[in-house]
Amino acid sequence: MLGLFSFFSFFLLLGAVGVVFSRHTVHAVLSLIFAFFNAAALLIMIGAEFVGFMLIVVYVGAVAVLFLFVVMMLDVDRDALRSAVAPHKKWVIFFAAVFVIEILALVAYSPPHLGGAGAMGALVPAQGDNVRALGMVLYTTYAPLFYAAGMILLLAMIGAIVLTLRQRSGVRRQNIAQQNARRAEDTVTLVNPPSGEGVI
Amino acid sequence: MMDVFLQPVGIVHYFLLSTLLFVIGAMGIFLNRRHVLSMLMALELILLAVNINFVAFSVAHGNVEGQIFSFFILTVAAAEAAIGLAILVIFFRRYQTVDVAAMDTLKG
Known part of the structure; x- marks a missing residue:
């Protein structure tokens, strides 16, 4: 394992x-x-x-x-954005090392009943159906939070659409009401030019 | 020799793994401090570390509520990624960059 x-x-x-x-x-x-x-x-x-x-x-x-x-x-261009942060690098690594050492010390020195190094008991998968066990809890005790999670996703969807939707100016769109309102007598002029003269 | 690999896996292993993952993600946020997209991906790594921790402790205690909580983290992470990327797209459309240093409108 x-x-x-x-x-x-x-x-x-x-x-x-x-x-x-x-x-x-x-x-x-x-x-x-x-x-x-x-x-x-x-x-x-x-x-x-x-x-x-x-x-x-x-x-x-x-x-x-x-x-x-x-x-x-x-x-x-990722490299152009990266080069400016190089001076911070050693501090980042220093603080990361400090954090890891702290966690290691926490694991090594905490007593077994708090999950320390002594608590090496194996993680045993629960018997039975994981999905059923989850559903029994999620749809009963946590049903209101389940609905809230759905609302959060809906909100995220609407928010993303509203944020990225843009009305570009200068785009010609079809306006059906305007099209229907146009009459032939308002826009079309019929002429009958004499031969050899044309229309000015 | 092969016995080492057949040892059972304990909560400590998962705890150390998620710590390392968290630290790598946090380093990612600080090292890519000017690239919003990389920061968002490092944030996903941090949330993954938190999720692993929740699930491991849930199994260790025989209580499924930790896994339920990791669902909600998953939901919020997905919503956050969608909104964050939408903001990133409109930011890029306006300024032609994803440099965090360019987001200084509120600085006065």
């Missing part, structure tokens, strides 16, 4: 590093997708299948594709 865990978590962290450090933004998005697949595998490994598949469906299927669309829409 630990071998499988190491395998997936290695590639998950590799994907995360790819997101942060890759030169191309497209490569970063593809690394993000890779990382999400490995995270889903890790969640399925401990018996949370539904969250794992949801991660693939929602993140890979929707969010990452959205990112990919935006990356392809905007032509951005």
